[in-house]
Amino acid sequence: MHSDRSHTETFVELIRRASTQLPADVVEALEEGRNGEEGGGLACIALDTVLSNVDMAREGSAPICQDTGTPVVWIHYPVGVSTRKLKEDFEAAVREATSLRYLRPNAVNTLSGANTGDGAGRGIPFLHFEEWDEPRVEVRMILKGGGSENVGTQYKLPDGRLGAGRDLEGVRRAVLDAVFQAQGKGCAPGVLGVCVGGDRVSAFEESKRQLLRPLKDTNPVPELAELEERLLAEGNELGIGPMGFGGNTTLLAVKIGVLDRLPACYFVTVSYMCWADRKAAVSIDEGGKVQWLS
Amino acid sequence: MAELKLPASEKTIRGLSVGDFVELSGRMITGRDAAHKWLIEEQRDEVVPYLKDSVIYHCGPVVGQNEDGSYEFVAAGPTTSIREEPYQADVICRYGLRGVIGKGGMGAKTLDGLSRCGAVYLHAVGGAAQVLARAIPRVEKVFMLEEFGVPEALWVIHVERFPVMVTMDSHGGSLHDRVEAASQAKLQELLG
Numbered sequence: 001m002h003s004d005r006s007h008t009e010t011f012v013e014l015i016r017r018a019s020t021q022l023p024a025d026v027v028e029a030l031e032e033g034r035n036g037e038e039g040g041g042l043a044c045i046a047l048d049t050v051l052s053n054v055d056m057a058r059e060g061s062a063p064i065c066q067d068t069g070t071p072v073v074w075i076h077y078p079v080g081v082s083t084r085k086l087k088e089d090f091e092a093a094v095r096e097a098t099s100l101r102y103l104r105p106n107a108v109n110t111l112s113g114a115n116t117g118d119g120a121g122r123g124i125p126f127l128h129f130e131e132w133d134e135p136r137v138e139v140r141m142i143l144k145g146g147g148s149e150n151v152g153t154q155y156k157l158p159d160g161r162l163g164a165g166r167d168l169e170g171v172r173r174a175v176l177d178a179v180f181q182a183q184g185k186g187c188a189p190g191v192l193g194v195c196v197g198g199d200r201v202s203a204f205e206e207s208k209r210q211l212l213r214p215l216k217d218t219n220p221v222p223e224l225a226e227l228e229e230r231l232l233a234e235g236n237e238l239g240i241g242p243m244g245f246g247g248n249t250t251l252l253a254v255k256i257g258v259l260d261r262l263p264a265c266y267f268v269t270v271s272y273m274c275w276a277d278r279k280a281a282v283s284i285d286e287g288g289k290v291q292w293l294s
Numbered sequence: 295m296a297e298l299k300l301p302a303s304e305k306t307i308r309g310l311s312v313g314d315f316v317e318l319s320g321r322m323i324t325g326r327d328a329a330h331k332w333l334i335e336e337q338r339d340e341v342v343p344y345l346k347d348s349v350i351y352h353c354g355p356v357v358g359q360n361e362d363g364s365y366e367f368v369a370a371g372p373t374t375s376i377r378e379e380p381y382q383a384d385v386i387c388r389y390g391l392r393g394v395i396g397k398g399g400m401g402a403k404t405l406d407g408l409s410r411c412g413a414v415y416l417h418a419v420g421g422a423a424q425v426l427a428r429a430i431p432r433v434e435k436v437f438m439l440e441e442f443g444v445p446e447a448l449w450v451i452h453v454e455r456f457p458v459m460v461t462m463d464s465h466g467g468s469l470h471d472r473v474e475a476a477s478q479a480k481l482q483e484l485l486g
Contacts, residue, residue, distance in 0.1 A: 042459055042469075045315060049419040049457065056424035065421040066356050066369035066445075101368050104356045105444055113328070115443030147374045147397070147420065163485065173485055180481045183474055185374055185398040187420035234484050238477040243420055244398065245459065246473045276421040 007086065010282060010290050011093030011139070015071065016102045018143050018280035019063045022054045023294055025215045026191075026252065026277045030054070033189055033242070033249030043247030050242070050275055061102075065187075065276045068103040069143035071125035072208055076138045078286075083129045086137070090127060094119045128205065136285045138293075140212050143278040144271075148190060151182035152207075154200065157266040166266045168227055171196050171256075172234075174268040179235045179251065184244015187274035191215065191253045192231070195269040198259030203269035210255035211273050212281075219256060228254045242275075252277070297455065300392075301347035304412035307392045310460045312467040316416070317455040321434065322395075324353045326373055328446040330381035332438065333389065341437060344450050345389035349416065352378065352396035354445025355427070365433040367451065369423035372397040375415070383407025399461055399470030408464050415462030417469075429456040 034047035057064040071094060075086055097103045098119030107121025108114070155174040157166045162177055164170035175194060182190070193210035195203040219225040231254040241247025252275065261267070281293035298306070300320030310316070323344045325333070332338065356369040375382075375396030382394060382404045392413050394400070397420040408414060418426060430451050437448040461469040 042313065042315070045459070046419050049422045049425055053419075053422040053425045056428070060424065062427075063356055063369040063423055066354060066371050066423040066427075067373065068356070068369075101356055101358055104354070104369070108443070113442075115445070117443070145421075150374065176481060176484060180477055183398070183470070183477070184420075185376065187397070237484065238480050240473060240477050243417065244470060244473055245417075245461070246469070246476070274421055 005288050007089045007137070007284060008092045008096065010284060011090050012096045012100070014139060014141060014280050014282050015093060015097040016061065016100070017292070018141055018278045019068050019097070019102045020057050020061050021280075022057070022064060022276065023279060027051070027054055029215050029252040030189070030275060033252065036248045037242070041247070042245040043241045043249065046242040046245055047249065063102060063104070064278060065145060065274070066104055067145040067147060068106055069145040069278070070106070070149070071141055072144050073125055073139060073141040074128045074130070074209065074212070076130050076132045076134070078133075078135050078137070079131060081137065086129070087127055090125060091120050094125050136283050138281070138283045140281040140293075141279065142208065142211050142273070144208065145187070145274050145276065148186040148272045148274040151186040152204075152271045153178050153181065154203065154270070155268040157268060168223060171268050172227060172231060175231050175254070175270060176234060176238075178270040178272070179238060179240070182272055183240055184242070186272040187276065188240055188244060189242055189249045189252045189275050191273040191277050192235075192251060192255065193271040193273065194254065194256040195267070196256060196258050197261035198267060198269070199262070199265060200267065202259055203267050204271065206257045206259055207269045207271040210257045211271065211277070212279060213255045215253040221258070224256045224258070228256055300349065302392045303347070304392065307412055307414055308464050310414050311463050311465070312460055312469050314460040315457070316460065317457050318349070318416075319454050319456070320348070321450065321452050322349045322351055324351045324355065324447075324449040324451065326352050326354055326446055327377055328442045329438070329448050330378045330385055333385050334381045341448065342389060345391055347390060347392050349393035349395055350385070350391055351451075352394065355449065356423070357433070357444050357449070365436065365449075367427045367430045367433060370427040370430055371421050371423035372418040374398045375400050379404060386413050387411040395458055399468065405462055405466065405468055408462055409466055412464050414460050414464055416458035417461040418458050426456065429453050
């Protein structure tokens, strides 16, 4: 039974993988980007450095980036499993991963300014639970760094400044503005997770959930698939480039999800993920057998 | 690419221009949000020898401690610099810094400080925590570790061939301003 077992050890390994091993599709996208930049230019040097860094992190089992971010985690669990226990196990894993230096002590008491020292804190890690019919527990996580989090944003349509109305053209205008405003500050080239609709809480969560998608998948909604492709192309045309040095590679992917909204609200919410698009996933079956999903 | 030894003279620093790729060797210090506020609110004489003619690195590292009590940098890429914009020019001029290392670039007040006091903004590759940690072979000492915690403390480090790009120079040049202007023009075109 799931409830008799501690998953802490598995979660430590999940965190280690996320922090030290960049997924293959992200590495591939970075390589494609590098090949599209002028040899010897700053954009090319930046992406070469990034790619060497990714190799070194994997070989040395060390964090890709020193800002190991907020662990944002989605857990599906079968009927009868204690989510309180899963939460305790995950928090214990964050503390252990911090002591092993897969994570930086990254939780700061907002009022006192003191670092908690062990990586966990009020609201960190951020866990989402959803019951499902399958007998296994599935955990998917991202590590969301602070620099990229700071360039995430939310638009309220209509937006007069952007000429953005309540339709997909309005969404397009808002997202392009977000890419422009971010410049290189979110550690471009980035991946955009976008949510159209929802409220100010649900929309940010959905925008982050979009970041779990493989970079090269196709949105099942045809008009969104088209918009994702167009925004990727147009975002790159802005010429901001890696680190904002100027260049052809500003975005690696754009992923858009939709939530229903109140009649009065139309939010476009953008979460910016840095090039260090760290994510990992694991499935744990009833017998405790662990399968790594990425 | 050129190697730049620290400490550096004003003349050397004024010889650098936007677009130069240089590798730093010598002693520097880390400092980010809490450090900049601290350096401005009080005159910190004990840190002066580590700032004068050297550079401050906007970095909140992952740090390990060895059995003999010494420290090592495990992961050490740059953090976003713009948060230090209110303080940076004053820190440069008051403490005699010759440069700032970070990511994302800085604003008009810092650019003016670079011209006035003879310093440059050096951009490290954001997220390249392993490449950059490897260029930091030694940690000499640390200020305010207890009070600020690991990421915010001021770490005195020795670097060897630490790779950076000059993106703001002491002659008013800023790559960030150029890229922003060009991307704004393109945005207007796309939005029609």
